[in-house]
Amino acid sequence: MTSPLPRNARKGSGVADANDASVVTASAAGATASGERTAKSIEDRRRRLLTFFSFGGMLFIWFALTGFGFGTGSALVSPVFLPSPGAVVERFVILSTTGYQGSSLLHHVAISMMRFGIAFAFCIVVGVGVGLLMGMSLTARALLDPPIEVTRPIPKLALLPLFIIWFGIGELSKVLVIISALFPLMSISAMQAVRGVSLRKIQAAYSLGASRWTVFRRVLLPASLPGIFTGIRVSIGIGVTMLVGAELIATSDGVAWMALSAADFLLTDVVLVGVLIMAAIGYGLDRIARLIENRLVHWSGKDG
Amino acid sequence: MGLHLDPSPVPGPDPERRLSSGPAIDSTDSTDTAPLQTVDLSAVRADAKVQIRQVSKQFGVGTSAVRALDAIDLAIMPQDFLCVVGPSGCGKSTLLNIRTGFETPSTGTVLLDGQPVSGPGAERGVVFQQGALFNWMSVVDNVAFGPRARGVSSRKARQTAMEHVEMVGLTGFEDRYPYELSGGMQQRVGIARALANNPEVLLMDEPFAALDQQTRELLQEELKRIWRRSGKTVLWITHSIDEALFLATHILVMTARPGRIKASFRSSFYEDPDPLVTTSAAFSEAKRTIVSLLRDESLAAQRQEGVRRG
Numbered sequence: 001m002t003s004p005l006p007r008n009a010r011k012g013s014g015v016a017d018a019n020d021a022s023v024v025t026a027s028a029a030g031a032t033a034s035g036e037r038t039a040k041s042i043e044d045r046r047r048r049l050l051t052f053f054s055f056g057g058m059l060f061i062w063f064a065l066t067g068f069g070f071g072t073g074s075a076l077v078s079p080v081f082l083p084s085p086g087a088v089v090e091r092f093v094i095l096s097t098t099g100y101q102g103s104s105l106l107h108h109v110a111i112s113m114m115r116f117g118i119a120f121a122f123c124i125v126v127g128v129g130v131g132l133l134m135g136m137s138l139t140a141r142a143l144l145d146p147p148i149e150v151t152r153p154i155p156k157l158a159l160l161p162l163f164i165i166w167f168g169i170g171e172l173s174k175v176l177v178i179i180s181a182l183f184p185l186m187s188i189s190a191m192q193a194v195r196g197v198s199l200r201k202i203q204a205a206y207s208l209g210a211s212r213w214t215v216f217r218r219v220l221l222p223a224s225l226p227g228i229f230t231g232i233r234v235s236i237g238i239g240v241t242m243l244v245g246a247e248l249i250a251t252s253d254g255v256a257w258m259a260l261s262a263a264d265f266l267l268t269d270v271v272l273v274g275v276l277i278m279a280a281i282g283y284g285l286d287r288i289a290r291l292i293e294n295r296l297v298h299w300s301g302k303d304g
Numbered sequence: 305m306g307l308h309l310d311p312s313p314v315p316g317p318d319p320e321r322r323l324s325s326g327p328a329i330d331s332t333d334s335t336d337t338a339p340l341q342t343v344d345l346s347a348v349r350a351d352a353k354v355q356i357r358q359v360s361k362q363f364g365v366g367t368s369a370v371r372a373l374d375a376i377d378l379a380i381m382p383q384d385f386l387c388v389v390g391p392s393g394c395g396k397s398t399l400l401n402i403r404t405g406f407e408t409p410s411t412g413t414v415l416l417d418g419q420p421v422s423g424p425g426a427e428r429g430v431v432f433q434q435g436a437l438f439n440w441m442s443v444v445d446n447v448a449f450g451p452r453a454r455g456v457s458s459r460k461a462r463q464t465a466m467e468h469v470e471m472v473g474l475t476g477f478e479d480r481y482p483y484e485l486s487g488g489m490q491q492r493v494g495i496a497r498a499l500a501n502n503p504e505v506l507l508m509d510e511p512f513a514a515l516d517q518q519t520r521e522l523l524q525e526e527l528k529r530i531w532r533r534s535g536k537t538v539l540w541i542t543h544s545i546d547e548a549l550f551l552a553t554h555i556l557v558m559t560a561r562p563g564r565i566k567a568s569f570r571s572s573f574y575e576d577p578d579p580l581v582t583t584s585a586a587f588s589e590a591k592r593t594i595v596s597l598l599r600d601e602s603l604a605a606q607r608q609e610g611v612r613r614g
Contacts, residue, residue: 200436203406208450208501209426218449222440299439302483 059085083269088276091269100258100270109277112254115171116243116281119178123235127186128228134187135194136220145191148184156181157245169250178242182235189234193227194220226300229293236289240282255281340590343570345386345554346377352415353537354380354403354505359412360562361398372398374562375412380505380554385531385538385574387548388556389598391605395563396541400509403539404430416504426454429503431494431511437482443493444469444478450501468496471530488519495527499534506531508540512547524550525579545594546582549573557597560604567597 066084067075079087095105133140159180163173197220205219247256259274293300348355356378363370372395380386390396401407403414405424414421416428424430429450438446448465452458469478472492482490491511498506512520528551531538542548548555551574557567571590573581581587 198435200432201438203404203424204430204432204436204497205438205449205453206406206424207404207426207428207430208453208497210449210453214453218441218453219438222438225440297440299481299483302439 080266080268083272087269088272092273095270095273101252101261103253105258108253108255108258109281112243112247112256112278113281115174115246115254116178116239119175119182119242120235120239122175122179123182123186124232127183128190128231131187131190131228131231132194132221132224134191135224136216141191144187148187151180152184152188156242157248160245160249164250174246174251177246178239181242182239185235185238186228186231189231190224190228193224193231196227197223226293226297229289229297229300233286233289233293236285237282240278240285244278339572339586340549340555340593341570343554343568345379345556345568346565347379348377349379349381350418351381352379353382353384353417354378354539355415355418356380356399356403357413357415359399359402359409359414361395361402361407362410371562373402373409374564376563376565378556378565380537380539382537383535384554385540385552386554386556387540387542387552388558389542389545389548389594390558390563390566391560391598391602392543393605393609394558394560394601396558397509399563400507400539400541403505404428404507426450426501427504429498429501429506431491431498431506431508433510434487434490434514437490437493437497439482442479442481443474443485446482446493447496447500450497454501464500465496468500469493471499471533472496473526486519487515488523491515491523492526495530499530499536504537506536506538508538510541510543513543520547521579527551528574545591545598549587549590549594550582555594557594558601560601561608566601569594 062082062085065075065077065082066079066087075084083091092105099105100108130140130144134144135141156177160173160177163176167173167176201219201223202215205215210218243254244256244260247254248260251257255274255277259271259278262268262270262274348357356376359373359376360371361373363372376399388396388399398407402409403421405421405428408422421428438449441449444462444465447468448458448461451461451464456464466475466478469475472495474489474492474496477485477489482493485493494511512523515523524547531551540548540551549571552571553574555569555571556565557569558564559566573587573590
């Protein structure tokens, strides 16, 4: 790829085009360019304002339920069930300085990210690889698809006790249970992506004298990227969910474990800190994936 | 599928030859100066660019088998521009796919410069209908794909690509992506991409089918110019009789399935420098000849469809 154009720039111009008609009728002809910009920025501001209200509303309800920080007496809900935003922030500061149950907060976050990261990386390399292979070769599909399809309906958390028996209570079992959930997702989406590549493009490549390897590297792989990315982004959500499951038993560290164990002591503020950290991880990873996706597969959904 | 209508095999040694000099054509003006003349293209010619010999294609086996092509004999001479017209489902595209090497014929052989064809190759450039461009590559990378795939250095390939981008009038758009271009411009990229490999033969499968009439006519003119300049041999599949008459040196009319050659012509409208030749009386007359030939076949094709669906 030479220079992937910024997708947002193009999206922006698309919006301007769509608004063109209304702009021309609304503003005097001749001021179209600036009118366009104004209309666009008004629309942008309106949207940002709505987002702000939706977030602000949620926060407001949280503040309201917990008594706006005027002491616990004015709270509608007991802090045992819902601590105030201030208390959660305070707890977060305490946790990040003194840690939780003998380990620093950073350690808990890092160990969770590591479990997720290893499983995720493995599935991107091997899962997507297997998927590509299944998409290209009928032999590979006949060999690999049945085991994936047959084991797919099994709730993967149910495998955790089995993994613990087989592989002990170490990191391996936890990583494996996350892999078991993400692997079929990524491999099947990669396979579907390859199978969805238009025959015409493949034929075009062969007719231009491309070898099988060139067709794979320069046609099949890039053409499947949008589908592969869909699998990756779905996997992020599921992966964070599986992290909670993996830290459910036989562990004493990790963000999810922190939240789960704090619940035993009714330390609701710690639970909320854990939940919010996991939400932030999931959201952050999704944003990163989307950013990479936008740069890498700018052509997605636009056939030439 | 048991109801498949299997047309009885045509008796006689050489049905297409007999048909190609049939009465339908003789009724038209067939003097030497007529722009559309019956001609026999089925002979084996040693100097043919492309020689198709007794090529047939059957899909499936047993009672559900469909015969798409029936014993085609055809010689395409160097620098010929051969347009194939026929009713839908007559095996036009099958013929082209066999020519490109995407499909192997059930019987018969295809020779390019006397050498048998097996599998797709760079010496036969293909221009497809829309949707065959690599939309993750810029225009110039699309056009450079062929040279790159054949091992030309990226610098050289880019240079070749730029020349062809210029040839199809897309200078200034080389760094755009296909999805940023109009349908007509996309097909120009497709043509440039096929030509960049400097193929012996250009195979075109209804490349302008999805374009609007105006764009189509302009591109036809331009294609004629490019063809004249490059001197390529072209095999062009189309539904449009106007397009065939406007572009082709030779026109092949095919029958309904199984596809056979119903008639073949030499046409000289392509020599006319006037792009409005399509509105002349002689053009209408020629069009009439081909339309009447095609009409029967289209009706037959429709009946086949009916039988197969019913």
